[in-house]
Amino acid sequence: xAAKEPLGVAAFAPSFRERSGEPEWLSGLRRDGFxxxxxxxxxxxxxxxxKYTSLRPIARAKYEPAPANDDAVxxxxxxxxxxxxxxxxxxxxxxxPALSDLEGVTAYVLPLADALGADWVQALLGRQVxxxxxxxxxxxxxxxxxxAIRVPDGETMPRPLEILFVAAPGERALMWHPRMAIDIGxxxxxxxxxxxxxxAKGAYLANHGADIRVADGAVLTHAKAQLExxxxxxxxxxxxxxxxxxxxxxxxxxxxxxxxxxxVATSLNGSDSEVRLNGAYMLNDRxxxxxxxRIDHLAPSTxxxxxxxxxxxxxxxxxxxxxxxxxxxxxxTDGHQLNRALLLSDHAEIDSKPVLEIYADDxxxxxxxxxxxxxxxxxxxxxxxxxxxxxARLLVVRGFLAxxxxxxxxxxxxxxxxxxxDKALGLEGIE
Amino acid sequence: xxxxxxxxxxxxxKQIINGLTLTVPAGEVHAxxxxxxxxxxxxxxxxxGRDGYEATDGTATLGGADLLGLxxxxxxxxxxxLAFQYPVEIPGVAGMTFVKxxxxxxxxxxxxxxxxxxxxxxxxxxxLKDLGIDEAMLKRPVNAGFSGGEKKRxxxxxxxxxxxxxxxxxxxxxxxDIDALKIVADGVNxxxxxxxxxxxxxxYQRLLDYIKPDKVHVLAKGRIVKTxxxxxxxxxxxxxxxxxxxGVAA
Ligand SMILES: Nc1ncnc2c1ncn2[C@@H]1O[C@H](COP(=O)(O)OP(=O)(O)OP(=O)(O)O)[C@@H](O)[C@H]1O
Ligand SMILES: [Mg+2]
Numbered sequence: 008x009a010a011k012e013p014l015g016v017a018a019f020a021p022s023f024r025e026r027s028g029e030p031e032w033l034s035g036l037r038r039d040g041f042x043x044x045x046x047x048x049x050x051x052x053x054x055x056x057x058k059y060t061s062l063r064p065i066a067r068a069k070y071e072p073a074p075a076n077d078d079a080v081x082x083x084x085x086x087x088x089x090x091x092x093x094x095x096x097x098x099x100x101x102x103x104p105a106l107s108d109l110e111g112v113t114a115y116v117l118p119l120a121d122a123l124g125a126d127w128v129q130a131l132l133g134r135q136v137x138x139x140x141x142x143x144x145x146x147x148x149x150x151x152x153x154x155a156i157r158v159p160d161g162e163t164m165p166r167p168l169e170i171l172f173v174a175a176p177g178e179r180a181l182m183w184h185p186r187m188a189i190d191i192g193x194x195x196x197x198x199x200x201x202x203x204x205x206x207a208k209g210a211y212l213a214n215h216g217a218d219i220r221v222a223d224g225a226v227l228t229h230a231k232a233q234l235e236x237x238x239x240x241x242x243x244x245x246x247x248x249x250x251x252x253x254x255x256x257x258x259x260x261x262x263x264x265x266x267x268x269x270x271v272a273t274s275l276n277g278s279d280s281e282v283r284l285n286g287a288y289m290l291n292d293r294x295x296x297x298x299x300x301r302i303d304h305l306a307p308s309t310x311x312x313x314x315x316x317x318x319x320x321x322x323x324x325x326x327x328x329x330x331x332x333x334x335x336x337x338x339x340t341d342g343h344q345l346n347r348a349l350l351l352s353d354h355a356e357i358d359s360k361p362v363l364e365i366y367a368d369d370x371x372x373x374x375x376x377x378x379x380x381x382x383x384x385x386x387x388x389x390x391x392x393x394x395x396x397x398x399a400r401l402l403v404v405r406g407f408l409a410x411x412x413x414x415x416x417x418x419x420x421x422x423x424x425x426x427x428x429d430k431a432l433g434l435e436g437i438e
Numbered sequence: 439x440x441x442x443x444x445x446x447x448x449x450x451x452k453q454i455i456n457g458l459t460l461t462v463p464a465g466e467v468h469a470x471x472x473x474x475x476x477x478x479x480x481x482x483x484x485x486x487g488r489d490g491y492e493a494t495d496g497t498a499t500l501g502g503a504d505l506l507g508l509x510x511x512x513x514x515x516x517x518x519x520l521a522f523q524y525p526v527e528i529p530g531v532a533g534m535t536f537v538k539x540x541x542x543x544x545x546x547x548x549x550x551x552x553x554x555x556x557x558x559x560x561x562x563x564x565x566l567k568d569l570g571i572d573e574a575m576l577k578r579p580v581n582a583g584f585s586g587g588e589k590k591r592x593x594x595x596x597x598x599x600x601x602x603x604x605x606x607x608x609x610x611x612x613x614x615d616i617d618a619l620k621i622v623a624d625g626v627n628x629x630x631x632x633x634x635x636x637x638x639x640x641x642y643q644r645l646l647d648y649i650k651p652d653k654v655h656v657l658a659k660g661r662i663v664k665t666x667x668x669x670x671x672x673x674x675x676x677x678x679x680x681x682x683x684x685g686v687a688a
Contacts, residue, residue: 383489384526385526385528387486387488387489387510387526388522388525388526388528389528389536389540390487390509390510390511390514391486391487391488391510391511391513391514391520391522392514392536392540392543392544392596392600393511393514393515393540393543393544393547393600394511394539394540394543395511395543396509396511398539398543399511402528402531402535402536402539403528405530405531406528406529406530406531406579406580407529407530408530409529409530409531410529410530410579412530413529413530437535437539438532438534438535
């Protein structure tokens with residue numbers, strides 16, 4: 008009997024092509040990525056890291072690479088999330104310079120294609136890919152566009168950067184695989200806000216990859232609002248290395264897409280470094296959202312904080328996988344992980360898989376997972392003050408989700424993320 | 439104003455309130471005292487409409503309107519306010535958002551229309567000042583991480599903002615320091631008026647030095663077993679519940 012072909016290879020293989028004019032290291036990276044993908048295909052539920060999230064629909068969807076000069080039909084772009092930000096706009100995975108405003112940050116933010124000659128870009132993109140990171144390998148093989156963001160040592164990016172990804176799919180199912188390379192130099196600072204939007208109708212696959220370095224003493228605030236369209240599928244993986252005394256402060260708000268996975272893999276490479284991975288999500292109908300994280304504590308006195316909170320209704324399903332590894336030398340590690348889910352209907356589901364692997368003896372690590380109904384005491388308290396039941400429920404859900412944003416250090420960024428949440432809840436302008 | 443007649447209440451099939459009759463006319467303040475577990479909070483939750491507190495017999499009306507068939511928010515709209523013995527924490531919802539939403543909901547239900555942002559802020563600041571509360575408290579999530587006393591002050595702040603017709607204060611004095619007790623009592627006294635009734639549940643005579651009640655009731659085993667003037671509280675403070683309970687059938 009012939010061996011069965013790995014999942015999705017037939018669907019994605021035609022999209023792979025050799026590209027002329029790229030540096031040799033990149034051609035090699037693309038070939039490796041494609042070879043890795045071809046060998047195993049899309050991950051299936053047999054892969055431990057993809058146990059709860061099936062990519063079968065993606066194999067069946069027949070996505071075509073989005074055309075370069077698309078005549079995508081665009082409505083008006085939304086205003087900035089954070090006042091004063093610079094903005095890079097991507098349409099169907101490609102940078103649209105005419106729609107972007109990079110004034111004041113052009114020295115920091117380049118189209119990825121213009122930065123491929125830089126050593127730091129090669130160093131970041133060329134890092135080893137784990138076996139489970141198949142979609143990342145596929146992204147390497149197929150990316151057409153992206154950004155190279157670099158803040159030199161000691162500098163602060165003069166304006167926060169919003170990256171707005173607009174999906175404008177047409178009749179056919181389209182896909183794109185944008186790639187970001189982000190290097191925050193020693194003691195440098197930057198704020199990056201991603202917003203992903205799409206129309207209610209129209210199928211597409213956005214498969215994002217980001218390589219991030221936060222050097223010694225640096226702080227990167229990286230927040231993301233995932234508001235993809237109802238037929239969109241969104242896969243995103245960020246790999247982050249964090250230097251001594253540095254902070255990577257990540258928050259994700261997941262509201263959109265039929266299927267999504269937000270994966271963050273971080274290594275705390277320098278002592279006294281800190282990672283915060285927090286997220287809030289609200290799912291309905293048949294939405295499926297997977298939040299997966301991996302944190303490697305590789306140096307002493309490192310700290311990690313994770314709170315993911317979700318409200319799941321309809322037939323939706325949430326997945327949380329949090330994997331913490333504490334290396335033998337990472338004494339005095341302080342790691343805390345919490346996953347909380349509100350199940351708002353009888354058919355809602357949450358799958359939660361925490362994994363702690365600890366090889367050092369002097370560490371403080373904890374994890375917890377809760378799943379349950381809306382808090383009756385809170386509901387009664389609000390109603391007893393005259394707030395009608397339906398609005399009281401929304402407020403309780405709001406509170407439950409917003410609490411996950413408390414770990415996000417930047418108050419302005421936190422409030423724009425919560426404003427998006429409030430919009431989705433119909434509580435616009437409540438704060 | 440508040441009329442409770444032969445009220446019986448079950449929780450999980452267990453009878454907690456057991457033929458309770460009590461009337462508080464408009465303009466009066468009545469105190470309710472009674473041993474731990476006698477049913478004081480059960481009474482207040484039942485009046486406020488908490489799920490699971492099932493009135494199996496009897497009636498409770500406010501200004502002639504039947505309370506027991508109403509949702510909690512409808513009771514609040516009628517003008518009933520309960521200051522909780524254990525105020526609930528709501529992380530993720532700012533205090534300011536909470537009081538604004540509550541005030542607007544109650545005003546809308548009363549047909550008064552929502553307050554403008556500016557008028558609301560003026561009103562809140564005035565009440566905060568009356569009660570000696572720092573505005574920062576309202577920027578924090580509702581009751582989250584508040585000290586016991588801060589929670590109680592927050593209850594009285596809400597009461598002052600919502601201007602209910604009838605107030606039930608369930609051990610609002612517990613947890614307050616001596617100065618806070620005075621401030622809170624002043625706040626409550628300011629709200630006394632010919633149109634408004636109050637039921638003040640407390641264990642301590644001390645509170646009643648500040649908030650002078652028209653009547654004092656003793657609640658035991660789910661019923662009012664004795665009613666008297668302010669002197670009854672003094673008597674209880676001195677002698678305990680022993681004498682009063684001695685004559686009560688189990
Ligand atoms: N959910 C419940 N299930 C079963 N019994 C309950 C429940 N809630 C209250 N009770 C019981 O009802 C009785 C009355 O309680 P309640 O809280 O009303 O007392 P209280 O008079 O307010 O006491 P305290 O002075 O301590 O505040 C107690 O015996 C209590 O254990
Ligand atoms: Mg009580």
